[in-house]
Amino acid sequence: MLFRNTRSLLIAGILLSGVAAQAQADLPDFTSLVEKASPAVVNISTRQKVADRSANQLIPDLEGLPPIFREFFERGFPRSPSDSGKNRQREAQSLGSGFIISEDGYVLTNNHVVADADEITVRLPDRSELTAKLVGTDPRTDVALLKIESKNLPAVKIGKSSDLKVGEWVVAIGSPFGFDHSVTAGIVSATGRSLPSENYVPFIQTDVAINPGNSGGPLFNLKGEVVGINSQIFTTRTGGFMGLSFAIPIDVAMDVANQLKAGGKVSRGWLGVAIQEVNKDLAESFGLERPAGALVAQVMEDGPAAKAGLKVGDVILSVNGKPVVMSADLPHLIGTMKPGSKAELGVVRGGDRKTLTVTVGALPETDEELLAANKGSGSDLNSSRLGVRVSELSAEQKKTLDVQTGVVVSEVTNGPAALIGLRPGDVITHLGNQPIESARSFIKIAAELPANRSVSMRVLRQGRASFITFRLTE
Incomplete structure (x- = not known):
């Protein structure tokens, strides 16, 4: 009996060892990848002169402390009266990562690593340091291109981020917290991610x-090819890694780099529309089978979309045959197109599908230019069914809001209007997928709205347009 039990234990042990060995064999070995790729990964440090808020002789030397502690102590020491009016400066420093993309010294990193720097230094793996020239930056994608004067430098292999699959292994090399050439690994969690503050980058999650200092460093696939630039993390107040990291696809970054190298700036496609997500209720309201596409909430006057005949309430479902599933897909697809090129838009309008051809415009370079591109009297009438009183738009309101038709909300009583959050001053331009020509047409359309079905309403508030939905019970 003892022999039989011992034999069983031995067999079980052998089987477990075999399973463990097989599991170990299935895990990737990154050593060869790291040995070949590391020489092209660099450390980037910057210096910048900033106003010295302390300007106080009683304050001890704080330059050796990390920035977060230095600023804490500076705020804690009061300024002396003798220092008032003095314009002292101190030197701020930052650290990040980057990688060499060509033997003649072009280096890619993040814009936020080198933004506003007075001096940029690139440290190579052999610890030699070279002053870098800033070729150009693109804040919208957070990409910066540098140039160092040297020859026969080790360069990374550029891969295709479009070939990435969710679940495949990837490796990051960088300088988190200043620890040069730290290697971390994981898997691709998602592709084509949109972040709230970024409209033109389909991030790799x-x-x-990834931690502070990794910014600007490369993300490799198992072939040793760069597929992304590590750029952002999702974190709590601690600022540390929480398992969610985001990288700029190398396809996007190299397009930016090539444009910066050629002309020092980046141009990208633009439609001249404001869009929003299509939820379940909006999909039902616009006659869609399922929530999908980008709902056009605003069309800028004389913009590319307006010239092509795109209208408010259109739902864009595709661009040149590529599906627009989420509204954030549209800026990605249009942004990669060259200004002046043609785009075929698959659109749903009033339940009917049609194709519009638009000549893509150039996205304004600054937010001020973009804002500039997006630039009634009469008796009040009351809709007791909606619980809202409206009046005609004045000529000045139409000019200011850049609208031709619509009504302004003068009072909100009880009813659907209050439930959906309408306020006095809101401008209603469409109701039930129909444009509002006047206050009387608004009352007429409101009276004919169907019960127990999603109804859409387009509202302008402080110059921003959006569609909202509601249901009438009777």
Whole structure:
């Protein structure tokens, strides 16, 4: 009996060892990748002169402290009266990562690593340091291109981020917290991610450990090819890694780099529309089978979309045959197109599908230019069914809001209007997928709205347009 039990234990042990060995064999070995790729990964440090808020002789030397502690102590020491009016400066420093993309010294990193720097230094793996020239930056994609004067430098292999698959292994090399050439690994968690503050980058999401100092460093696939630039993390107040990291696809970054190298700036496509997500209720209201596409909430006057006949309430479902599933897909697809090129838009209008051809425009370079591109009297009438009183738009309101038709909300009582959050001063331009020509047409359309079905309403508030939905019970 003892022999039989011992034999069973031995067999079980052998089987477990075999399973463990097989599991170990299935895990990738990154050593060869790191040995070949590391020489092209660099450390980037910057210096910048900033106003010295302390300007106080009683304050001890704080330059050796990390910035977060230095600023804490500076705020804690009061300024002396003798220092008032003095314009002292101190030197701020930052650290990040980058990688060499050509043997003649072009280096890619993040814009936020080198933004406003007075001096940029690139440290190579052999610890030699070279002053870098800033070729150009693109804040919208957070990409910066540098140039160092040297020859026969080790360069990375550029891969295709479009070939990435969710679940495949990726490796990051960088300088988190200043620890040069730290290697971390993980998998691709998602592709084509949109972040609230970024409209033109379909981010690669990974679970690779990324921390301050990794910014601008490369993300490699198992072939040793760069597929992304590590750019952002999702974190709590601690500022540390939480398992959500985001990288700029190398396809996007190299397009930016090539444009910066050629002309020092980046141009990208633009439609001249404001869009929003299509939820379940909006999909039902606009006659869609399922929530999908980008709902056009505003069309800028004389913009590319307006010239092509795109209208408010259109739902864009595709661009040149590529599906627009989420509204954030549209800026990605249009942004990669060259200004002046043609785009075929698959659109749903009033339940009917049609194709519009638009000549893509150039996205304004600054937010001020973009804002500039997006630039009634009569008796009140009351809709007791909606619980809202409206009046005609004045000529001045139409000019200021850049609208031709619509009504302004003068009072909100009880009813659907209050439930959906309408306020006095809101401008209603469409109701039930129909344009509002006057206050009387608004009352007429409101009276004919169907019950127990999603109804859409387009509202302008402080110059911003959006569609909202509601249901009438009777």
